[in-house]
Amino acid sequence: MFHLAELASYNICSRCAGRIFAYHGHGLTNVERGRYLQFAIGCELGNPDFSFCDEDKCKLCHGIFKKFDDIYSLVMKKVGDAQFSTFLVGSVFPEDTMMMEEEMQRKFGSSGESIKKEFNREFGKFFSMKTGTEYRQDDPDLSILVNAEYLFVEIKLRSIYVYGKYRKFRRDMPQTRWIHRPDGDTVESIIGSVMIRHSGGTNYYLHGSGREDVDVRMLGNGREFVLELENPARREFDLDQVAREVNEYHRGIEIFDLSFSDKDTVSRIKLENHKKVYDALIVSDGLIDEERIRKACAELNGKNIYQRTPLRVAQRRSDLIRTRRIDSIDLVGVSGNEAEIIISADAGTYIKELVSGDDGRTKPSLSEMYGAPLNVKELDVIKICRGED
Ligand SMILES: [Zn+2]
Numbered sequence: 001m002f003h004l005a006e007l008a009s010y011n012i013c014s015r016c017a018g019r020i021f022a023y024h025g026h027g028l029t030n031v032e033r034g035r036y037l038q039f040a041i042g043c044e045l046g047n048p049d050f051s052f053c054d055e056d057k058c059k060l061c062h063g064i065f066k067k068f069d070d071i072y073s074l075v076m077k078k079v080g081d082a083q084f085s086t087f088l089v090g091s092v093f094p095e096d097t098m099m100m101e102e103e104m105q106r107k108f109g110s111s112g113e114s115i116k117k118e119f120n121r122e123f124g125k126f127f128s129m130k131t132g133t134e135y136r137q138d139d140p141d142l143s144i145l146v147n148a149e150y151l152f153v154e155i156k157l158r159s160i161y162v163y164g165k166y167r168k169f170r171r172d173m174p175q176t177r178w179i180h181r182p183d184g185d186t187v188e189s190i191i192g193s194v195m196i197r198h199s200g201g202t203n204y205y206l207h208g209s210g211r212e213d214v215d216v217r218m219l220g221n222g223r224e225f226v227l228e229l230e231n232p233a234r235r236e237f238d239l240d241q242v243a244r245e246v247n248e249y250h251r252g253i254e255i256f257d258l259s260f261s262d263k264d265t266v267s268r269i270k271l272e273n274h275k276k277v278y279d280a281l282i283v284s285d286g287l288i289d290e291e292r293i294r295k296a297c298a299e300l301n302g303k304n305i306y307q308r309t310p311l312r313v314a315q316r317r318s319d320l321i322r323t324r325r326i327d328s329i330d331l332v333g334v335s336g337n338e339a340e341i342i343i344s345a346d347a348g349t350y351i352k353e354l355v356s357g358d359d360g361r362t363k364p365s366l367s368e369m370y371g372a373p374l375n376v377k378e379l380d381v382i383k384i385c386r387g388e389d
Pocket of ligand 1: 012013059
């Protein structure tokens with residue numbers, strides 16, 4: 001058992017004393033609890049003048065609860081004119097404070113709350129009152145982290161997510177930025193650079209529902225994407241205007257069906273596995289025999305093919321044999337040593353290898369069926385079968 005009077009030997013303020021007994025005296029603040037303790041201890045010691053020390057001399061809190069105005073200014077300096085309507089407060093206190101607190105709580109009955117908890121709650125109330133915004137635990141617009149030891153703050157604004165679909169009309173453009181070619185055009189940088197101008201923010205990422213090769217055009221009903229904007233200053237802006245600017249940029253990208261979205265949509269579109277329709281221009285060393293190529297196409301209709309990971313992507317993908325269904329291959333026409341075909345196939349089919357055979361790594365292949373080497377010269381995705389149209 002302990003004596004309350006033992007508390008008198010610590011250099012702490014009434015708030016910190018009250019916090020040690022936070023689970024006693026329902027409806028009291030820690031400061032009020034501290035005042036009762038002060039009175040009781042004074043009686044116990046027979047010293048009517050006994051008092052806890054001032055907050056700024058307190059060995060535990062070092063007066064941090066009196067610095068809310070300063071902390072508020074530090075936060076708002078970082079927030080600038082960024083929009084937010086919900087926020088969360090976290091805090092870091094020095095290790096010796098945490099240890100001293102733990103030790104005292106153990107000694108006095110383990111019925112207290114931590115200084116972090118009180119600080120986060122009380123500064124949260126203060127911040128809410130000052131800004132007219134709401135404290136929210138889950139997914140707040142603004143996360144505030146206060147370092148109580150060195151009195152600095154870090155903030156993070158929740159990313160915003162914009163859903164849309166893109167068409168790509170170029171054969172020289174990757175979907176996302178390359179580390180070794182950061183300045184070249186990409187689908188990501190063309191869309192992202194416009195959106196970051198409208199939203200403010202520190203960075204952007206394009207999450208695509210799959211991706212086409214650099215040299216493949218993405219036509220037809222377009223590919224779904226979500227663009228993530230980090231630390232946005234504005235959480236809402238005119239998406240029609242964004243689409244207009246991207247589309248009038250004439251950099252070979254068109255976007256449409258834009259809407260504000262969320263993180264869950266990123267996972268949803270990344271998991272989607274739609275069949276696709278391709279338009280391929282294929283080429284042979286010699287003249288292409290129309291009847292033979294038509295027959296070769298027909299042989300693959302409705303067939304499963306087996307594709308070992310192509311050498312060209314072997315560094316990025318594990319070496320597996322995948323089964324893919326070819327729904328149909330239709331010959332559009334033949335001209336000299338070129339032919340145009342329309343292919344409808346499972347998501348993830350390697351079309352270039354379906355045509356070439358990839359040195360036997362894809363079986364059967366169009367080259368094999370035709371009986372002479374064929375290669376894809378140009379490839380377009382013309383439809384992603386999302387079942388919406
Ligand atoms: Zn204190």
